[in-house]
Amino acid sequence: MAAEKPKIEIKGVRDGLLITVGDRGDWPAAQDALLETILARSEFFRGARLALDVGPRPLKAAPLGRLRDRLADLGVTLWAVLSESPKTQETARTLGLEIHLARPRPGRVVRPVDTRPRGEEALLVHRTLRSGMRVEFAGHVVVLGNVHAGAEVVAAGDIIVWGHLRGVAHAGAQGNAAAVVCALDLSPTQLRIAEYIATAPPRQGPPVPEMAAVRDGQVVAEPWTPKLK
Template sequence: MTANSQMVTIKGTRDGLTLRLNDQCSFDSILEELYDKLSVNGVDDGQPMIRVTIQLGKRYLTMDQKEMLKRIIREKQKLVVEHIESDVITKEEAFAWKENSEITPIVRTIRSGQLIEVKGDLLLLGDVNPGGKVIATGNIFIIGHLRGIAHAGFDGNEEAVISASYMKPNQLRIAGQLSRAPDQDAEGVYIECGFIDKQDDAIRISPLQDVLKQKPDLVSFERRMLNG
């Protein structure tokens, strides 16, 4: 069998191993070749667990099929599957992705005891008063005062950010992390942004322009606004 006709290609990377699965053959053939290859290339018991990324190409697998892949890899080697990547998704997954990537614009003041919750990004033109709360699965952008509670990345997205013209919240939450605003008062009106600093693994507040340098993907927000 030539290299081009291999059904399973294993490549070492800085982060572990990448398994590329041929998307033009049957799933049973993939399992058979994967089983054989992992049986030949052993790993010593003393070595640490190796992280694995599986690339499916234009192949879609059910949850049961993914579990079969993971089980074979776990049983044959000291490997742990960290990611399974595919170029295709179901209609349901596409609709969920669309819903979670949309921007919901709201023009109002969120008063004490009121709650706004959206899927995707929230663009609020107004204030969040003390005792008010806004929640989004994506980013939160507030053109106004944030004095209440804001929770971005509600479904676990640690890349989400919270931005406000005046940042003095009761509480900030991003994914599962929690923080409060700094003690110092803001001078004038400028955009501040709360985000998870990967170095400190904690929520930090910085001017929006500084955050954009670290998170260039936020420019997609502008593109979606212009195209929407």
């Protein structure tokens, strides 16, 4: 359907080429239009480093991985995927792709989170984060799974891990020292709250749910108990 065909814009940026796929049309149509553009000028694109702006489309790992492989077949290296969709951003990160060009895109200012009233924005990560994975969010982050050693969670707000926390967690990353980090097993490689940095002592005995916070200029972890009294 010609009417549904998204517009493909190509421009040169410092790190290679940036292709912006217009918002019209679904993903298969967008991918076809993109590949068509590249095939039509395959000699020009061979060896290119490509950043792709997919707009608000939420993309899963399988289609994005396939596109990357198709592009690789054409001699094009996909190194970044830009999107407003958190789903697409997460997918791109798990595939090891960048989600920003070197400089932040204009018009996308990350809102600082300095107070925590009800209804604050949070990112739910319903999976285990393995070594090499990184989640960064300008709000709170909840991980339903483990954070393994070698993985990183960075949040402007609080971090809650329903599982082992063995990687690096940075809560209050934009300077909020009132942020907290909670985990069922709080054994991080390193814990940061705002500008305070701590490492966890070796655990004695079975893990209990704990919460870490800054008290008198130090990161302190305490067993987490619901405040019933």
